[in-house]
Amino acid sequence: MTGFHSVYGSSPEGVWEAPGRVNLIGEHTDYNDGFVMPLALPQTCRVEAARRDDGVLRLHSADTSGGVTELRVDTLGPQSPGTAGDRGGWAAYPAGVAWALRAAGHQVGGADLHFESSVPTGAGLSSSAALEVATAVALDGLYGLGLPPHRIAELCRRAENEFAGVPCGVMDQMASACCTEGHALYLDTRDLTRRQVPLDLAAKGLRLLVVDTRVKHALGDGAYAERRAGCEAAAAELGVPSLRGVTPGELPSALGRLTDASLRPLVRHVVTENERVARTIRLLDAGETHAVGPVLTEGHASLRDDFRVSCPELDLVVEASNTAGALGARMTGGGFGGSAIVLVREDAAESVAKAVAEAFAEAGHRAPSVFEAVPGPGARRVTDA
Ligand code: ADP
Ligand code: MG
Numbered sequence: 001m002t003g004f005h006s007v008y009g010s011s012p013e014g015v016w017e018a019p020g021r022v023n024l025i026g027e028h029t030d031y032n033d034g035f036v037m038p039l040a041l042p043q044t045c046r047v048e049a050a051r052r053d054d055g056v057l058r059l060h061s062a063d064t065s066g067g068v069t070e071l072r073v074d075t076l077g078p079q080s081p082g083t084a085g086d087r088g089g090w091a092a093y094p095a096g097v098a099w100a101l102r103a104a105g106h107q108v109g110g111a112d113l114h115f116e117s118s119v120p121t122g123a124g125l126s127s128s129a130a131l132e133v134a135t136a137v138a139l140d141g142l143y144g145l146g147l148p149p150h151r152i153a154e155l156c157r158r159a160e161n162e163f164a165g166v167p168c169g170v171m172d173q174m175a176s177a178c179c180t181e182g183h184a185l186y187l188d189t190r191d192l193t194r195r196q197v198p199l200d201l202a203a204k205g206l207r208l209l210v211v212d213t214r215v216k217h218a219l220g221d222g223a224y225a226e227r228r229a230g231c232e233a234a235a236a237e238l239g240v241p242s243l244r245g246v247t248p249g250e251l252p253s254a255l256g257r258l259t260d261a262s263l264r265p266l267v268r269h270v271v272t273e274n275e276r277v278a279r280t281i282r283l284l285d286a287g288e289t290h291a292v293g294p295v296l297t298e299g300h301a302s303l304r305d306d307f308r309v310s311c312p313e314l315d316l317v318v319e320a321s322n323t324a325g326a327l328g329a330r331m332t333g334g335g336f337g338g339s340a341i342v343l344v345r346e347d348a349a350e351s352v353a354k355a356v357a358e359a360f361a362e363a364g365h366r367a368p369s370v371f372e373a374v375p376g377p378g379a380r381r382v383t384d385a
Contacts, residue, residue: 004048004114007060012048018133018379019044020119020126021175026277030169033190033244035277039375040179045117045130049138052110059091062116094135096163100155123212124338129172132156137379149177179378204289207349209342212369213313220336234263243270265306293327293343300330309335324355
């Protein structure tokens, strides 16, 4: 018997899953029209789903204790009183996806959905995008919409921004929807042009470790909105549509023109981070994967010192890893907790992970969770039920 069957008493029509992600490089660039390079994780949000012909949307997650949320698809809306109570709760993510699909004119009716996810939540690994994209591919499959993955991603981002009220960029949803196995996704968030970049770390004798610090500092959400607003204010003063419009060569003069000194480090991070993505692509194309390590560490310093979104736990992962012989490391995701990535030679992986665990114990932090990231596939239908 499936989880779906025990909740709804019938069989699902199909099963879909969508992965979480880590971002190799390109942080806090996606809401500045910049470049990012995420890869899909093996951890996924899995959804069993079946259509309903009465316009009712029922949502259940094995990962929450709240029971079944029941809504009507034709009354869904970011402002509608019937659904407002669900905003802020987990059901706002999948309900928002049904709303965004319908708002874009797609014929989506009722459905029963049962979710079960292996993506850690709130760890900077995009459990929210996995949940949204799983919902979208399931509804797309059930109702035969045939939407391309990038369109799924755009609608899921709209759901998260406008329905769930989270002002995220488009990277997470694009990663979950569009990544392919064995590749990182090189994405230009200005026009969604993208390239699948082969990332066979094992063939190079390398490993990419994800260290989930298992902390999330409360100031994170407000700080994200504040950084975002700072970037927009800087772009406005510089007379460009977004900070993507400032090239590395123009950086010194751009910094000189900003009257508000507090905006300068934000601009410096975004412009240099876009350049680091370009450098990473060049290194990967040249087969010099090991040389990406120092670029990661440089990116971390920029996030810590200029963008100021790191925290002691993330800094400690980077410092302890590099001291123990990693090729490089950086925080990944929004910051203020969550996860860091560490690029390491295969033979040093164990000792580096041990060094991080010891450093955490010594500092009195909770033990981190460490796993290996091997680039997995994007959202997909798993099986016919
Ligand atoms: P991240 O995306 O980095 O994991 P977010 O704060 O953006 O962190 O999203 C986490 C939220 O997404 C959770 O608090 C919950 O509301 C929702 N969520 C994610 N996965 C699930 C799940 N399997 N079941 C229920 N809610 C989930
Ligand atoms: Mg999220």
